[in-house]
Amino acid sequence: MATSFVLAVVLSFAAILVFTHALWLITDVRRRRLPPGPWPLPVIGSIHAVKWNLAAHRSLAHLAERYGPLMCIWFGRHPTVVVSTPDAARKVLTNPELAGRTFPDAARAEGHFANSVLLLPPGDKWRAMRRFATTELLTKARLDARQLLRQEKAQDMVRYVAERAVHGEPVDVGHAVFVTAINLVSRTLGSIDIGSRSEVRDMVRAACRLVGTLTVSDIFATLAAADIQGARRRFGAIVRYSHRIIDEQFMQRRRSRDSGEPRKNDMADVVIDKEKEWKEEGGQMNYDAVKGLFTDFLAAGTETVSSTVEWAMAELLKCPESMKMVTEELRTIVGTKSKREVEESDISQLPYLQAVVKETLRLHPAVPLAFQRAMATVEIEGYIVPKRANVVVNLWAVNRKSDVWTEPDKFKPERFIGKDISFWGKDFELIPFSAGRRMCLGLPLAYRMLHLILGSLLYHFDWTLPTDVKENGIDMTEKFGIVVSLATPLKAIAKKWDE
């Protein structure tokens, strides 16, 4: 009796679920002309169709082959529109209504989301922060003014590699580049080096992981206060760590300026120059916004660069012809200068190096998925993207479109030689920095860092693989996260090139 009662309750519940789901499909999904996608099931939506054993960008690209350039994946009853071709990406990324953001609960820690240009939706504050960064911090003149400081750090990296080269000791390429990349960013921000702090890389990696992982608090907002997985607590510790470094630097800088010491003309000086004006204006910019912006730069501008250089080195080591072309070019151009070091001002004369960077970013965009949000309901290619829908642009899939590139999965830098295709947001077949309103804010700095670091590694050294790697081949497996890096860190042996 009891069993049949339970059975009746379960069956009734299932019938209600199926009925309401069918009603929702008919009245909502179909009526709203959403993009096609895997059939949503009750409760879970269409996430059953996503292959979780593959990295998300690969799995979504695989599904897009079946459902098309605009596809709808349901997380429960919440739609996510996935964009997978250059043409669809152009329509989505140039639509201002689709440039919104959602942020994970962890980012509430220390109120970070309210001062993060990366996480804020387009509004007055986000606009003020982007404007300040593009017109005051990342202009050509400002970046030129600090290029010697970055150059010194590239030379430190060369010395570090040279020491290992003497003993034939393999170099952990990603780690050496990360230390250099974070020093380049911290020197640009405040003329300091923080790369030698042993905990920094773990902090940056943990921050990327926490911002890119859904937690119970994100799925069930009512439980968020409990912070069950401790994500907010851990993210808070990282934000406090970054703020401590920034506060210390600003305190010292204000003191040194008060005592008449010469200016350093870095980003910290620009901020101090501006503060009085900001106070008088009473606008959105203030010291808290600067701390948010600098924290974003330290997180967004380091692992991205180190993983890109690591991928470039891995591809070049697998492709001796390209390695030969790029080193010959560097040694011809840089080797004939009186100062035999790669400098940022050399980049324009190094077309093959530029092609290597483009090809690496095409095949291995450090951030393969761009996450935006619809702030209003819009129509794209005859489909509806409803207000509040998540919009994911699969940059990885867009960059590999087979009808645009020949042999799209092959590393062929020469495909860019003599072609006017760049990643500055106008050519939608190559958008590793995304495009439109949310395009990478740090691109002018990233451009210099990538060529300076990779060029320095290749100009000064000939590279080979340790015997075991040579025998088994480089493991190109991806480690998926917000930033995709090599799952097995690349170790390679450097031999100093005799100039």
Ligand code: HEM
């Ligand atoms: C290889 C290097 C880099 C790559 C591939 C890269 C890629 C990207 C991508 C794809 C986005 C858009 C993400 C999205 O919409 O979800 C982005 C945003 C951003 N990047 Fe980069 N990035 C790199 C280096 C840098 C550097 C060096 C900095 C700063 C020092 C930086 C700062 C930012 C910031 C602040 C944003 C957020 C912009 C906004 O939302 O308004 N990035 N980056």
